[in-house]
Amino acid sequence: MRSIKHRSGLTRVGVCVITLVFAILQVEPIRLAAQDVTAADTPASTIAPKPALDGDAFRAETTPVAGGAEIVTIFSRRTGENETDLPLLSVLRDTLGDDILENDRLRYLWLHTYTRPTLTQKLSAMVPFLYTRTTNKDKVGSKPPPVVIDLHSAKGGGIWNTLFWAAFKRVLMDEVGFGVKATTLQYRQNKGDQRRVAVAAALSLLSVFHASTGERVLSDQELKDMQARLGLTDKVFGGHMQPENLGRMYDNDLAKTRDYRGHNWELLRQMAERQGLIFEPLEMPDGSARHAVLWVTEDDLATNKGKDFEARFLNIKDPWKDDKLARWNGYIETRWYDADDREVEPQTPGATKRTLIPLALYGLDHPKIPVILVDFRDNGNPKKREMSHRALSDVTNSVLALSSAGGLPYFFGRYVYDFVTHRRGMDVNQSSRLRSYAQLKLLLSLDESLDPEFRNEVAHRVESSTLNPLENDSDVEEHIARVQYKNLMDYAADSNGLPAKLRDDRRQEMVRFEHSTAAKTAFNVGHLLTLGMWTHREDDTPDMLAQMDVRRQLDYHERVVREIALRTAGPEIDTDVAKLKHSLVFLSASGDAAANKTARALGQIFAASSDEDLRSLCLAGLYKINSMTAKRELVAIYQNNKVPDHWRDTSAQYLKLAIEKGQRISKQDAKTVATITASN
Amino acid sequence: MILRLKFTTFKRSVVTLLLLGLCSLAPSAQQVKRLVIIKVDGLPGYYVDQFVRQRDRDTGKSVLPWIDEVFYKNGTRIPNFYTRGMSLSGPSWGELDTGQHLQIKGNVEFDRYTLHAYDYLSILPFYFGYGLNKVVDMPGVEVLDEIKLPLLCDAFTYDQRYTSPQLYQRGFDWAQWGSGAIAMFPKDKNDLIDEWTLGFNFRRMTIEQNERDIVGKLVKRPDIDYYDYYDPSFDHVSHHNNDPESRLVALKELDRTIGRIWTADQQSSRAGETAIVLVSDHGFNSSPKVYSQGFNLVKLLGSAEGGGHHVITKRRLLLDYALKSMYPFIDLIRTGSNDSFYLQGQAGEYPTALVDFDGNERSSIHLRNADLNILHILLQQLQQKDVKGQLREAAADACVAVVERNRSQWQQTRDQMTEELAALHRWIDRMRPEIARLSMKKTDTVPSYVADNNRRLREQVERAVATEKDERAYLATLEALLALKRVDIINSKFKIDDLIAKDAMGDENTVGQLQDYVVGPTPGGLVLDATGQLDAGKSFRRVNYFQLLIDQRVRNNIQPGVSNRPIDFVATRVPLAKLKGTLPAEMMPDSDAVWIYGGPQKQVLILSRSGTNGEEEYLYLPVENLRESGGKLTFETRKIGEGFPLHYFEDAALNVAGDRTAWFDAWHTETEWMHAIHKAIYSNGIIGLTEQLDQHPFGDSGLTGDEALIQRFRQRQRRLTEADLLILASDHWNFDVRGFNPGGNHGSFFRASTNSTFMIAGGDATRIPRGLAITEPYDSLSFMPTLLRLMGRIDDHNDPTPEMYRMGYRRFPGKVVSEVFVP
DSSP: OOBOTTOOHHHHHHHHHHHHHHHHHOSSOOOOSSSOOOTTTSOTTBOOOOOSOOGGGEEEEEEEETTTEEEEEEEEOOOSTTOOOEEEEEEEEEOTTSSOGGGOEEEEEEETTOOOOOHHHHHHHHSTTOOSOOOOOOOOOSOOOOEEEESSSOOTTOHHHHHHHHHHHHHTGGGSOHHHHHHHHHHHHHHHHHHHHHHHHHHHHHHHHHHSSSOOSSOHHHHHHHHHHHHTTTSTTGGGOOGGGHHHHHHHHHHHHHHHHHHHHHHHHHHHHHHTOEEEEEEOTTSOEEEEEEEEEHHHHHHTTTOOOOOTTTOSOOGGGOHHHHTOOSOOEEEEEOTTSOEEOTTOTTOEEEEEEEEEEEEOSSSSSOEEEEETTOTHHHHHHHHHHHHHHHIIIIISOOOTTTOHHHHHHHHHHHHHHHHTTOSSSOSOOHHHHHHHHHHHHHOTTSOHHHHHHHHHHHHHHOOOTTOOOHHHHHHHHHHHHHHHHHHHHSTTSHHHHHHHHHHHHTHHHHOOHHHHHHHHHHHHHTTTSOOOOOOOOHHHHHHHHHHHHHHHHHHHHHHHHHHOSOHHHHSOHHHHHHHHHHHHHHOTTOOHHHHHHHHHHHHHOOOHHHHHHHHHHHHHSOSHHHHHHHHHHHHOTTSOHHHHHHHHHHHHHHHHTTOOOOHHHHHHHHHHHHHO | OHHHHHHHHHHHHHHHHHHHHHHHHSGGGSOOOEEEEEEETTOOHHHHHHHHTSBOTTTSSBSSHHHIIIIIISEEEOTTEEOSSSSOHHHHHHHHHHOSOOSOOSSEEEOTTTOOEEETTOHHHHHHHHHTTSOSBOHHHHHHHHTTOOOGGGGSOGGGEEOOSOTTOBSOOHHHHHHHHHHTSOSSHHHHHHHHHHOOOGGGHHHHHHHHHHHHHHHHOTTOOEEEEEEOHHHHHHHHOOOHHHHHHHHHHHHHHHHHHHHHHHHSTTGGGEEEEEEESOOOBOBTTBOOEEOOHHHHHHSTTTTOOOEEESSOTTGGGOSGGGOTTOSOEEEOOTTOSSOTTOTTTOOOEEEEOTTBSEEEEEEOOHHHHHHHHHHHHHTSTTOOHHHHHHHHHHHHHHHHHHHHHHHHHHHHHHHHHHHHHHHHHHHHHHHHHSOOSOOSSSOHHHHHHHHHHHHHHHHHHHHHHHHHHHHHHHHHHHTOOHHHHHTTOOOHHHHSOTTOOOSOOOHHHHHTEEEEEOTTOOOBOTTSSBOHHHHEEEEOHHHHHHTOOOSOOOSTTOOSOOEEEEEEEEOHHHHTTTSOGGGOOSSOEEEEESSTTOEEEEEEEEOTTSOEEEEEEEEEEEEEETTEEEEEEOOOOTTSTTOOTTOTTOOOOSOHHHHHHSOEEHHHHHHHHTTSTTTTHHHHHHHHHSOOOOSOTTOOHHHHHHHHHHHHHHHHTOOSEEEEEOTTEEOOOSSOOTTOBBOSSSHHHHBOOEEEEEOGGGTOOSSEEOOSOEEGGGHHHHHHHHTTOBOTTSOBOHHHHHTTOOOOOSOOOGGGSOO
8 A cells, every 4th residue: 555645544454454355355256357356466465456346436315395395315425433424416306296207307406516606706707817716615604505407497598598699799799898798708708607617517526426326316318318318408409308318418418528538538548658657547436537746756766867758648846857757755655566556555564765756637538638637737738728728719709809710710710720839739728628627626525545745635626626606616616515415405404495386387288278479489488678677477276287287298108108219129029018008008098289299209119020019009099199291100000011911901991080089190091091991 | 675675774774773873872972962061250169169168057058059059969069170370360261261271361461572462351342342243252252263263152152142241252242231231220219229238239230131141031932052150250359358258248149050951941941951051261379368469460560679670551550549541541551751761751652561460369460572662762872972882883883783683583573474474464455355245234135143243344354454454564663673773873863762662562572581681771871892892781770670670679678478469470481492402312302391499499390292192291390500691591400399399299189109209300291290299289380380371383284375374374463462471379368469368369260260170061961960079170171071072072082073173173282181081
């Protein structure tokens, strides 16, 4: 085990215990790939790896909310004396007060460190080119935390918002002076960044929680949906994503993020190796290394003095020519290494002792390059790099009043600059490292194996690297989280609080049962024009509540059917047939209002299936869906001479019945049905 | 009369019935008439098996339900199916698609004399070239056509086959692109917006179109007998991501494709006589707990320690971070060295190392012939006026000595190649008027495949013209060297460019040259010995590449299970002639040996010979201190023990009953070796290394005249692509310098990388066994003859039918998977 200056004995004992437990559990070695780790590769004295998954890192708790809902909260477990678990994130599940899972709906997601800024913070956030924090929010107040995202209507930074803002900027902002414009833009950017940090933090937390082996009060699909929705907040059409595609979104994001992570891990290792530095990945509780630290040894400083240093991708000053390192009085660690340069327990026979000085800490979950988050010799280094993109945008937008749509020279100049900096992997003008910062803060709050002094050092430096005056320091955030969680619980218990909000939301949800698209658009316009002060809602009569129950279940079953239609090559083989049948039964009984896409999905499942029950239910569902598309699907089945006759006959009967019942059907299809009638 | 007639008719009928009966007993009784081959790049058999056995929590079924249904329940699979040779796409698909021994031995090959680069993965330039009417086939097919090795798809006429874009792609169908592009954009506006948000997957554009085409045509086009579908997605994901979740997404996509193809086949009129085959070229070495680490061989070779080489690669270093990489048509990437000892600033003219690192767990390296280096250094010195007197005389003598020791070989090369190039030239002259008469474009009377054939011929001629020109340029320098006179050297009457070919590596290096490789002059320059001759030992810097490579270490030793030694071993071929007199008669092989270097005391010679029944036999001979000096090979044989390369002796999975030492002391047939080692960590490495490093003569023996000369030239061209050194990475190491492949890699002989996939299922008439898992191990050479035997196109001796023979097929060397054939 490392000998760490100032490392607490408690932490060391804790790590040893975990290691021992892990070793005992590994009675039967897991075969990794072609080769097992041989004894030669891993000497007995080598420091054992931390367990990949620590299911004890989290705890989840469910709190009922009056009116038929519950709040699920994820806590970080705290094991220290007099410490209570830290609430991290809560999500509201609207259950309609019953045990039917199909009508449950996830709504609000709260991150307990995400808070409304104080007046001072708001004023600071308006000051143009002020890229630093000014004050913390000391008094949290009694309000619950602001919602990070409404998972049911995840509009994110949607297209209308973007278009509206672009038009506003173009039409109104150009008319006002520099001061107003710069102030407005600055505040908007800071506000947006504050939310982006919250989204990134929530995303990181959920992904670690998802991978952990802890409690499962949220289903696999709920966790995936939440992560997909959060990932979509920055996409123009993110809010539009249909539920059946959320799974694909999650898969894409997962693969992409892990690709970035592995890529940056390896890039940083190779660059460190080439320059003679020590590379150390830092693992999250789920075993994933999302950050890494580069160290230099004191011996190497002497040996390599004056040697050439290639800073590309590392983005730090040459350590071999830095006198500051020779006189270093900051944080150091002492470690022991064997002849193969593998870290071993202190004083292992034959081991060499090395004193390490931290140079920089990088975030690995970042597109293209590992981004420097902490430079232990120069706090301003990561901050300047993060500022580069922001400052360029602020100068061009606020001072020079340039925009990409404004003129070709600027458009091309900016395009070339962006392309070259991105392509070459230069850590200036890159996409923001907000996500990496959020992850780092999570690591610092969760990883108790980190040396406290090192953790404090990193936390302190991270705070000073942040640009946003709306943000708070990590030590304050813990307090904010605890108070805001308590406020949320109070809010949930107050009949005029969350239960009332829940009721309003449901009444708003009911609008779609009563009104046409045109009417709904008119309501939305009214809501917009009154700056949100007026919202049309329906009365929550028992009948409307019953309708909502059915509609939510229909939404659920439509998603099931569409997902299966998208993927199946034969539902009997590749699908949960019971689940599919359950959804088809629902559709054939209550699917009147199902969408056209669902009707097409039924047609696809009918074609792919050879199961009599499934096919029969598909036809019944197509009959039940009162739309021209559904009848078109029935006509197509009837007209397909490769389909066995009895299915074509059934289709014909359903079509005739649909005509009798006055269901919606196109004129052409109605003519076809008339022909059937005539021929029969 | 009437009775006699009736009797004759009766006899004829009986004979006919008997013949028909006999026919039905022949192997072709298994009526496979239609083939659908699903080719998946880099799909390891063990990995598929792991997921097929994993249950989906929701459905309770396999997470790969279609592979389970089609191949596990309704078909036959060969879990112990291996790549023979390097586990690398170019060579592996070449072997699978031809059924013959390896001719293409890397994804990239270089011609040592001309530096012509064969890039078998050059897909984008191929599309552009095809669009511009410049090329017709992928580079691999061009090479196979030149050496007259037909592909499996060539056994079917143009109208009878449907092929997908792949490494060995013959021709191209723009319709696949067109339809694929259209299908990428859903008609439903909500779906379109979602696809836009998710990101259009252009990489899968043609892949998904191929699936749609095959699914449609299986039902609608009963006249098509051969389909192939190629999907590189799993390989792509696996190089990047080591997590099972990302890979499972790719596998599920493949599983659904298999389901759709199977379902379509079942609905078609030819379901009963169709065989559906799942095959992959190699496995994949990956672990969810480990990132594969890269080691930069280009940097090593360019460093002073590595010889200060100017290095040529076919892949750009740090491709994703280079502005130049936006242009994909650059032929060779040159990485100059600032540490070159005698060629500073001449990377553009005189590269001295060629590196191919594709697959990434291995790398093939060509180094310029060390004698050319010596000559180059001496001639540079002799151009300096301060080299005078006795030193000048000695340097000139050394030059002459180099020429003299190479004279016979250079003369032979010059004479033979002059003959061969003349024959090639005559062929070009004969073909040109013929080509002029052919239509190169599709017209009403010229179908597209005829136009493709015509253009194919034209391209063959154009390539031959370019080849002749390049090879003659190299021969001119050989001529000049052979004519070099001492007096001219003394008087500096020479131009280095005339004597040392630019962009050429010369002949391959011997083991001795690689052990004592000259990389430049010593800092003190040329030195005379006591006798007044040039002191070669003190005048030249030298590098022992075997030792240099094996000594490489890294400092950041951070992952359990990944050692700090990036290089596992180095292998090279030792000519049979060099072994004469070094081994007792009972150990003497009948072909070149493979020398594996794992350290001064950890070396192995793999000896091979043809056994009494014609089957190849191998002897694994531990040796130490192998050296070549003055053309003479010396080594000491060692008793078998732990620690020798490939580590078979200590492998717990070695399937040898009784005394292991005795077993290793004896020769064993290939089948015996396969049974013993296929489950070991290095699986069939002993066979794979031999396959990779052996030369495999091809072509017909009875040719005469120009045909024979051209065939000899083509064999020479293949030999000229063979590298000096084959370097194998340690477990979870790779040599990729184009980018980063932390997810995993392949290319080595680790079982994880060589265990590929071969499964087959068919309709009732095919009589392919259902639910059968064959335990017998097989390799890539078994694939094609098994399919052809099922179709009745080869006989019991693997000889093609007369029709197939006329198409260019010859006896297939691989062992047929006999378990698939039902008596």
